[in-house]
Amino acid sequence: MNVSNPVHTHAAKIVAEYHRLKSLSELTITAETMMMFHQFLNLLSNEHGSEFADAVLAEPAIQGIKFGIQQLFSQASSLYERHWAERIIASQHPNAVLSEEYPYYLHYQRATALEINAIQALADKPTQQVLMVGSGALPLTSLALANSGFTVDNLDISAADLSLGEQVCGGVAKNQHMRFIHNDILQQTDLRQYDVIWLAALVGDETIKNNILQHLFNHMQAGALLVIRTAFNLRTLLYPSLTEQHIAPFQLKLKIQTYADNFHSILIAQKPKQ
Incomplete structure (x- = not known):
């Protein structure tokens, strides 16, 4: 992949971060894994224009991992929701945990x-x-x-x-x-x-x-x-x-x-x- 081109550079970062997440021995909700996911999600920001995004999406390396990214994100999202649901249920102050501690x-x-x-x-x-x-x-x-x-x-x-x-x-x-x-x-x-x-x-x-x-x-x-x-x-x-x-x-x-x-x-x- 030619990393001198901004499109190739961005695609290469996405691929690298995806493989870094996939290399985890176990997907769990920890401060470290959440930081890794935030770094990955920042690469997929809506703030990128459509022309740039379309070019990145057209990269063969990106097309090759698209389904894998969707599977990984779905799994991580489910784990994250369950993690916070269990915290809220276990708390004596569930509304405070939800409104003051849950990041989203x-x-x-x-x-x-x-x-x-x-x-x-x-x-x-x-x-x-x-x-x-x-x-x-x-x-x-x-x-x-x-x-x-x-x-x-x-x-x-x-x-x-x-x-x-x-x-x-x-x-x-x-x-x-x-x-x-x-x-x-x-x-x-x-x-x-x-x-x-x-x-x-x-x-x-x-x-x-x-x-x-x-x-x-x-x-x-x-x-x-x-x-x-x-x-x-x-x-x-x-x-x-x-x-x-x-x-x-x-x-x-x-x-x-x-x-x-x-x-x-x-x-x-x-x-x-x-």
Whole structure:
């Protein structure tokens, strides 16, 4: 790889950091491994322009490790959420641990607020009941949605993560009414009750995501909205991404690509009214 070119140089750094993470004897949540992951994630910042990002993504060495990066990030994200969920559950002051110690608390508050504001602007009627697909062990989005007055159902394919998420919500939001559903979204058919469905970024690979979109379209009520968390530019190395071309026959209503704070990108679509 020619490192005299900025694109090659950046691609080489990504490859090197990925192999450094892969060389760990065990993936655990420690200060050292978190520092390594932060260094890696900084290389994939949204602040890089699209032309530069496209050139880096086109590098053969990057294409060769893309799937491996997504697998590694998914594994690390799950471990990280479980680590913090267990800390919150074990604490006598769960709200303080969540709001004052968890590093990404404000990030989730701001990101979900952006989505809620967009939904309220786009919806034809007041939003009441919502479903979070892939709520996970640390359902911060669901908590933010509940705090905004929505009735929230949480769905996850992992029984262990769903149980942790229910315990977290029980500790920090005792008066919030939520349901917790252990199921594969592709087996969940009673979706007409939801005004809005949120689809987490790490739910499934690209093929599974496309199958999920078709399933949601078949079972959602006409006029309901779908919030898809996705990625663009170098962040597509972390998440199996969806674009507006993937979401038909849903109608795209809003596309948000953020260039700050490494926010996920957002697509909001609607099942056409009948």
